[in-house]
Amino acid sequence: MIRFVLGPERVLVPDLANRLPGRGMWLSARADVLQTALAKGAFARAARCEVRVPPGLADQVRDGLVRRIAELLGFARRAGQAVAGFEKAREWLRSGRAGLVLQASDGSAEERQRFLSGCAGIAVYAPLDAAALGAVFGRERVVHVAVAPGRLAAALTDENERLLGLLSPAAMNQDPDGVRQAGR
Numbered sequence: 001m002i003r004f005v006l007g008p009e010r011v012l013v014p015d016l017a018n019r020l021p022g023r024g025m026w027l028s029a030r031a032d033v034l035q036t037a038l039a040k041g042a043f044a045r046a047a048r049c050e051v052r053v054p055p056g057l058a059d060q061v062r063d064g065l066v067r068r069i070a071e072l073l074g075f076a077r078r079a080g081q082a083v084a085g086f087e088k089a090r091e092w093l094r095s096g097r098a099g100l101v102l103q104a105s106d107g108s109a110e111e112r113q114r115f116l117s118g119c120a121g122i123a124v125y126a127p128l129d130a131a132a133l134g135a136v137f138g139r140e141r142v143v144h145v146a147v148a149p150g151r152l153a154a155a156l157t158d159e160n161e162r163l164l165g166l167l168s169p170a171a172m173n174q175d176p177d178g179v180r181q182a183g184r
Contacts, residue, residue: 001026002034002061002162004043011052012043014061016068023047029165034058058166065163069127072156073102073136073145081148084137086115089146093119099149100156104130107143115144125160 005022007013015024025046027033035058037043044051054060076082083089092098093116103112105126116124133142147153 002029002166006047006049006051009052010047010050011054012057014057014064016061016064029162031058031166034061034166062163062166065159065166066127066132069156069159069163070132070136072152072159073133073147076147076152076156077137079152081150081152082145084133084139084142084145086144089144090115092146092148093122097148098122098146099153100125100147102127102133102145102147102156104128104133104141104143106130111143123157125157125164127160127163 003015003018003020003024003026005013005015005020005024013020018024025043027037038053038057043053073082077084083092089098089101093101099122101116101122101124103115103124103126106129107126112126116122130141130143133145134140136142137145147156
């Protein structure tokens with residue numbers, strides 16, 4: 001679910017962290033639901049007043065979710081709950097210390113599959129490219145990240161699922177190795 005609130009001058013604002021003041025309007029995190037709500041004026045009906053919808057609202061929500069994923073991953077890194085790089089992340093995966101794996105969306109499919117070989121039953125997402133993952137870890141590029149189980153991993157999973165729901169079916173890819181990838 002994604003919460004929206006009315007900002008100053010009755011402008012619709014996505015509240016991705018669910019913390020903004022005001023009466024919230026909730027929508028399922030799906031592209032078709034958002035498009036239908038925009039087309040049929042559902043926000044104005046829910047708010048019982050005129051609502052100004054900013055241009056590119058769907059893109060604004062998607063970009064906000066990508067930022068939230070990067071922020072949460074940064075929190076996990078600083079808390080010692082995330083490691084990057086093939087060897088370190090693979091060791092966490094083998095030892096059962098990883099609760100979630102994030103991979104670069106622009107990494108090679110063969111390399112991502114090789115990294116995951118022999119490790120079934122773990123959630124794997126590819127929401128960011130290698131440069132964006134690398135920025136979180138202070139590197140130029142990162143392809144593999146392992147995140148320890150816990151609240152941050154659960155929050156990352158939730159944000160990745162919301163992001164995947166907002167992508168059109170044509171933009172969402174699922175690799176044969178089970179990686180849920182957000183393609184742009």
